[in-house]
Each structure stands twice: as C-alpha cells, then as structure tokens.
Amino acid sequence: MMQKKSFPIAPLVTMIAILLIYTSCNMEEPTPMDLAAASLIPKPDSLTATGSSFELTADAIIYVQEGSEELLKIGQYIANRLRPATGFPLEVLPSEKIPASGNIYLSLSNEIEEAEEEAYELSITEKGIKLTATQVVGLFRGIQTICQLFPGRIEENTLQAGPWKIATGTILDHPDYAYRSAMLDVSRHFFPVEDVKRFIDLLAYYKMNYLHLHLSDDQGWRIEIKSWPNLTTHGGSTEVGGGKGGFYTQEEYAEIVQYAQDRFINIVPEIDMPGHTNAALASYPELNCNGKTPELYTGTKVGFSTLCTDKEIVYQFVDDVIRELAALTPGPYIHIGGDESHVTAKDDYIQFINRVQNIVHAHGKLVMGWDEVAEASLESSSIAHYWAVADNAQKAVQQGAKVLMSPAHKAYMDMQYDSTTHLGLHWAAYIEIDSAYIWDLESMVEGIGKENIIGIEAPLWTETITNMDELEYMVFPRLPGYAEIGWTATSDRNWDEYKVRLGKQKDRFEAMGINFYESKFVPWVSTENEVIDSKNN
Ligand code: IFG
Numbered sequence: 001m002m003q004k005k006s007f008p009i010a011p012l013v014t015m016i017a018i019l020l021i022y023t024s025c026n027m028e029e030p031t032p033m034d035l036a037a038a039s040l041i042p043k044p045d046s047l048t049a050t051g052s053s054f055e056l057t058a059d060a061i062i063y064v065q066e067g068s069e070e071l072l073k074i075g076q077y078i079a080n081r082l083r084p085a086t087g088f089p090l091e092v093l094p095s096e097k098i099p100a101s102g103n104i105y106l107s108l109s110n111e112i113e114e115a116e117e118e119a120y121e122l123s124i125t126e127k128g129i130k131l132t133a134t135q136v137v138g139l140f141r142g143i144q145t146i147c148q149l150f151p152g153r154i155e156e157n158t159l160q161a162g163p164w165k166i167a168t169g170t171i172l173d174h175p176d177y178a179y180r181s182a183m184l185d186v187s188r189h190f191f192p193v194e195d196v197k198r199f200i201d202l203l204a205y206y207k208m209n210y211l212h213l214h215l216s217d218d219q220g221w222r223i224e225i226k227s228w229p230n231l232t233t234h235g236g237s238t239e240v241g242g243g244k245g246g247f248y249t250q251e252e253y254a255e256i257v258q259y260a261q262d263r264f265i266n267i268v269p270e271i272d273m274p275g276h277t278n279a280a281l282a283s284y285p286e287l288n289c290n291g292k293t294p295e296l297y298t299g300t301k302v303g304f305s306t307l308c309t310d311k312e313i314v315y316q317f318v319d320d321v322i323r324e325l326a327a328l329t330p331g332p333y334i335h336i337g338g339d340e341s342h343v344t345a346k347d348d349y350i351q352f353i354n355r356v357q358n359i360v361h362a363h364g365k366l367v368m369g370w371d372e373v374a375e376a377s378l379e380s381s382s383i384a385h386y387w388a389v390a391d392n393a394q395k396a397v398q399q400g401a402k403v404l405m406s407p408a409h410k411a412y413m414d415m416q417y418d419s420t421t422h423l424g425l426h427w428a429a430y431i432e433i434d435s436a437y438i439w440d441l442e443s444m445v446e447g448i449g450k451e452n453i454i455g456i457e458a459p460l461w462t463e464t465i466t467n468m469d470e471l472e473y474m475v476f477p478r479l480p481g482y483a484e485i486g487w488t489a490t491s492d493r494n495w496d497e498y499k500v501r502l503g504k505q506k507d508r509f510e511a512m513g514i515n516f517y518e519s520k521f522v523p524w525v526s527t528e529n530e531v532i533d534s535k536n537n
Contacts, residue, residue, distance in 0.1 A: 030055070030126045035169035039504035040148050041480045042207055042487035044173040045114075052126050056150075056164040057102060058088045065107035066094035070136045073262075075106055078143045082150075084157040085511075086164055101127035104146075106139050108132070112172070118209070119174035122146065124166060137264040138174075141207050145171060148205075152507025177441065179404060179455030180486030181210035181268070182413070182479065184471075187217035187279070188300070189239050189462040190246035191471070197259050198468060202475070202514070204263040206483035211260055212268040212335060212368075212457060215248075218278035218297045218305055222247045223269065227320040228284065234296070235279035240463055242298045253328055261330065268368060269325050272337025273318065274307040274344050274352050281305060286313055300463045303342030309352040319359050326363035333383065334360050339370035350376045357382060368404065371396065383454060387412075388428075390445045397452045405441045406457045411482060413474050414461040417517060423464050424474055433519040437481040437498060440490040456486040469515045476509060476516035477502055499523060 035049035062079050064071040075092035083090050099105055109132050112121040120133040120142030131142045147154060149166040182203055184191065191199075196213070203211060215223045221235035224247060236247030248256065257267050277287070278297045285293040289308035307314045322334060336356050341349050353369065353376035360367045367373075367382040371392035374384045377399070384396030385404045393403050405411070408428035415431040416424040429435070442450045458479060465471055480502060484493065503523040509516045518524060 030168075031165055033165060033167035035124070035149075035167035035171075038149050038167060039501040040145060041498075041501055041505060042175075042484040043492060043498075043501070044145065044171045045489070045492075046172045047169060048171075049167060049169040050125075052168040053165045054124050054126055054129060054168055056082070056086065056088070056104075056129075056166070058086075060088060060090060060103050061099065062090055062092045062104045062106070063095035063099045064092065064105075066096050068108075068136075071106060071108070071139075074136055074139050074143070077140070077262075078104070078106070078146065081143070081147050082154065085154045085160040086162065087159045098130065099128070104129040104131070106131050108134065108136070108139070110134050114172060114174040116174045118178075118207075119172075120145075122171040122173070124149075124168045124170070126168060129166075137209075140204075140264045141175075142171075142173070144205055144207055145173065148508070152505070152509075152511050155508055155511035175207070175487045176489045177453065177455035177486045179210055179457070180208045180483060181212055181404075181455065181457040182208060182475070182482070183212035183214055183270075183406075183457055183459035185214040185217070185414075185460060185462040186222050187214055187220045187239075187272075187462075189241075189243070189466045190220060190222060190236075191462075191468070192246065193248065193252050193256060195468045195471070196256050199471070199475075200256075200260050200263055200265055202472075202479065202512075203265060203483075205512075206480050207487055208483050209264060210266050210268055210331070210457070212270060212459070213256075214270045214272065214335075214459075214461075216271050216273075216279060216337075217276045218302070219299075220245045220247075221279040221283065223253055223325065224249045225321050225324050226250065227324065228317065230283040231280060233283075235283035238296050238298055240298055240300055241466075243466075250324070250328055257329065266331030266333075267329060268331060268333045268335050269329055270335035270337055270368075271321055271325065272339065273356065274309055274349065275303060275305060275339065275341030276337060277307050278305040280307070280317075284317070287311070287317060303340040306341055306344040307352070309344060309348040315355060315359070318356055319362075322356075322359050322363050322365075326360075326365050329365070332366050333368045334363075334365040335368040335385070336360065336373070337370060338373040339387070341372070346375065374399065374401070385457070386445065386448075387459075393445050394447055397448055402454050403445075403448055403452055404454050404457055405444055406459055407439075407444055410436065410439050410444075411456065411458045412461065413458050413478055414463070414465065417519065421517075423470055425461075425464065431478070432521055433477055433481065433502070434495055434499070434521050436478040437485070437493075438495050440485065440493075442490065456482055458482040472515040473517050476514050477505070477519065477522065480505065 033053040064075040079090040117135045120138040123130040133139045153160040221231040232247040239245040374392040374395035378401040380400035386393040506524045
C-alpha cells in the first residue's frame with residue numbers, strides 16, 4: 001500500500017505565523033480620529049472628516065514643490081514650528097511630484113476651488129499631509145491650521161512625548177475679510193523689538209495679516225526720523241508714569257517690518273496728528289503756534305495738543321516724516337491718526353487732513369485715519385477707522401471711502417474684562433470674552449454693510465499696560481475671537497459652539513507661555529480632557 005506522504009504542516013504554520021506577526025507589526029491600524037472634533041480657531045470655511053489619522057514620525061520629510069525659494073522658506077517655517085516638540089529632523093526638500101507616504105507636501109496650484117490669495121486646501125490622509133494654495137501666503141495660513149491640528153504641546157520649545165497623530169479629512173478655507181488686525185500702542189508705554197516680534201507671532205498663529213503700530217502720541221515719539229532727530233532723542237525719552245521710554249531706530253523698525261513680512265503680516269505705522277502731538281511739540285517748538293516748548297508729558301489726558309496747522313514748516317515736517325516712514329514701509333497704508341484734536345479749530349483740522357492725505361499719496365501710500373477724518377474730503381482709497389462716532393463712519397462711506405471696524409465698546413483690548421480686572425480702562429465698556437465675540441462687523445453701524453468694510457482691528461492702548469505679561473493678559477483670550485470674526489463668515493459663528501473650541505486652546509496657550517485671563521465664561525479643558533472651572537457647564 002502506498003505510504004501516505006504527510007504534508008509538511010509545521011513549516012507552513014511557522015511561515016504563516018511569521019507573516020502574520022510581520023504584517024501586524026508594520027500595518028498597525030491607524031487610530032480612528034475625527035477632524036470635525038478639532039478645536040480650530042479661526043473656524044475654517046469647510047471641513048470634511050474621513051475618520052482616520054495620520055501619524056507624523058521621525059522619518060517624515062517636508063517636501064515643497066520645486067522651483068521656488070519662497071516655498072523652501074515656508075517649508076523651513078513649518079519645520080521650525082514642528083521640530084522642537086517632536087524632536088524630528090523634518091528635512092525640507094524640493095520635489096516635482098507628490099512624495100511617497102509618511103510626509104508633508106506643500107505646493108501651489110491654481111486648481112483649488114477658492115481663488116483668493118489667502119485660500120488654501122489641506123488634505124490629510126493616512127499616508128500624508130498635502131497643503132495646496134494659489135499663493136504662498138495661503139500656504140502660510142494653512143500651516144497655522146496644521147499646527148493647531150496637533151496636540152497643544154506641539155507649541156512647546158522642548159521635547160514632548162508623542163505620538164503626533166492628526167485626524168484625516170479635507171479643509172477648504174479662505175478669509176471672510178481681507179484685513180484682520182491688532183494695534184499696539186508703543187507710545188504710552190514703549191515695547192522693545194523682541195516684544196513686538198512675539199506679538200507678531202501670536203497674531204500669525206490666528207491668521208491675522210496686519211499689525212498697526214501707534215508710533216507717536218503725547219507721551220512719546222517712537223520711530224527715528226533722521227531729518228528731525230530730536231523727535232526720538234528728546235520726544236522718545238519718556239512714557240506714561242515717567243519711565244525711560246525708548247524708540248525704534250530705522251534699522252530696528254525695518255527688522256520688525258521684515259519679521260512681520262516673513263509671517264505675511266503688513267505693518268501699518270501711525271503718526272497721530274494734528275492732535276496727540278505733545279512729544280513732537282516738546283521736541284521742536286517751531287511746530288507750535290506760540291513757539292513755546294511744552295514739557296514732556298507723562299500723564300494720560302488726551303485732546304490738549306495740536307500741531308500749528310497754519311504754519312508751512314508743519315507741512316514740511318509732515319512731508320519729511322511721511323517720506324522717511326513710507327520708504328521703510330512696504331505695506332499699502334500709513335495711518336495719520338486724526339483723533340481727539342479737541343484744540344484744533346474745525347476748519348484748520350479739515351484743511352490739515354486734506355493736505356496730509358495728499359502728502360501720503362505723494363509718497364505712494366494710502367491713508368488710514370481714525371473716524372474723525374471723515375470730516376475732511378476723503379479719497380475713495382482712504383480708510384476711516386471707526387472707533388467711536390458712527391456718524392463719522394457713515395460720512396466716510398457717503399464719500400465712497402471704506403471702513404475699518406474697531407468699535408471701542410467691542411474691540412478695544414485695553415478695556416477691563418469686568419470691574420475686578422486689575423489692568424485697563426472701562427470708559428467704553430467692560431468687555432468679557434463673550435461680549436468680545438458676540439457681534440459682527442456688518443451689523444455694527446446702520447448703513448454700513450460688508451461691501452463698505454475692509455475688516456476688523458483690535459487695538460491695545462497702553463496707558464495701563466507696561467510689559468508683555470500685562471499685554472498678553474489683556475489680549476488673550478479675546479484675540480482669537482477677533483481673528484475669527486475677521487476670518488469666519490458670521491453665519492458660521494455662534495458663541496456656544498466657539499467657547500468650546502476656545503476652551504480647548506488652553507493647552508496651546510500654556511505651551512506658548514501666554515499669560516492669558518482664564519475667564520469663567522469659558523469651559524477650559526486641560527490635557528486630562530476634563531472640563532474644569534466652567535461657569536456655564
Ligand atoms: N481714545 C484715544 C486713545 C486712547 C484710548 C484708550 C482713540 C482713537 C482712548 N483715541 O481711541 O489715544 O487714549 O482707551
């Protein structure tokens with residue numbers, strides 16, 4: 001009888017076992033994650049979640065579409081944002097095609113749905129992250145979204161525990177308003193270059209694209225003007241409360257401008273005039289009508305000073321200042337102030353603003369001015385900066401000009417949160433976090449709709465703010481809300497949904513070392529993912 005051959009089962013079982021072990025080690029199922037649960041601020045225009053996740057690992061490479069230095073620079077930017085906390089090398093390389101899996105790919109294309117300059121499309125699959133935009137600025141805005149999709153500890157500048165997983169899906173995004181800004185008053189209290197750079201970083205994280213620097217006022221002149229050196233040597237030598245003040249040399253100002261440009265933020269310099277000019281008048285008495293030299297001023301009153309609007313030397317002064325400032329400012333606007341000129345006769349004020357508007361145009365820039373400038377004859381290219389008098393904003397629109405919205409009772413970040421806030425003022429309102437968010441630009445002033453508004457600006461006046469910690473306390477957590485008001489369509493916003501996303505920013509604020517006000521109106525979520533200290537829980 002034929003000997004029945006036994007089939008060699010053992011080696012087969014061993015082989016299958018090895019195969020199973022091998023594949024399970026290498027084909028770990030990606031963790032299911034929900035992109036829609038991410039706490040993104042500003043809220044993106046459209047988001048589709050696909051339920052899985054991508055894990056960034058040590059061998060990930062950041063590829064950028066080849067052929068552009070700017071793209072390599074933006075690749076380095078995201079690498080520098082992700083390297084410290086992950087400890088990954090994250091090499092940046094040019095690539096002419098979509099790379100193999102496990103990587104990040106940044107590229108430009110005119111195929112994405114939204115053609116606006118800041119629009120971007122973010123596509124995350126289990127195999128990688130693909131960010132596409134029509135212009136490099138869109139890639140920069142999309143990178144902020146990528147960083148916000150990682151856990152808040154990604155913002156730490158020391159090595160953190162992984163894993164670094166983000167949810168899969170697609171985000172198609174673009175801003176509702178083209179001008180989204182904050183203002184820093186460096187005159188009442190001076191802030192050195194490093195502080196301004198930190199402020200620029202914080203604006204960039206929330207996709208803001210302008211920073212207005214209030215460079216001159218009664219208490220201090222903060223920008224070197226080579227043709228009028230006393231403005232800073234004398235006029236920059238003090239501040240509110242009598243401190244040492246300070247100023248930016250033109251090189252330092254250029255450094256601030258470059259730092260902002262690298263983050264696709266335009267600087268808008270303000271020379272406030274004809275009022276708010278005591279520092280200039282104390283530096284050059286010939287700018288006064290009476291030729292007398294006023295003392296330097298370290299108080300906080302307003303409305304007591306004016307340039308002598310019927311002296312020709314004043315217009316030579318203005319022309320020199322605007323000329324030097326325009327040459328240092330690549331952005332489109334120069335802010336000429338124009339607020340609270342209580343001791344300037346109305347007709348003198350009007351002819352002054354009209355002449356200054358021409359001087360700014362002669363130096364190739366557009367005019368922005370606080371809403372009182374609408375008393376003068378505004379060019380349609382000029383911007384009325386609405387802060388207090390709705391009637392002025394309406395006058396500006398009637399003249400064909402557009403409006404920048406900074407209603408003091410909603411957007412002034414120097415307003416106390418409530419009567420217990422140890423910093424700030426409350427002449428306009430107390431502005432808690434909910435109040436700072438629950439409004440919209442297009443329904444603020446009767447007769448001023450979206451087509452008349454360029455965007456939002458949140459000013460921080462610094463009569464009572466002396467350093468970065470105090471600045472951050474007043475700016476956070478209101479700033480992300482202002483950024484969202486400028487970026488996200490009003491119909492997509494509501495406080496009850498927003499406050500949950502804001503509460504989840506706590507880890508991120510802490511990782512960035514932000515000294516934020518922990519309002520009881522926000523359900524703050526710690527890393528333990530528990531809801532703590534929420535008033536309306
Ligand atoms: N109004 C003044 C600022 C500052 C502010 C403080 C404007 C345009 C009050 N002018 O706001 O100089 O003093 O909240």
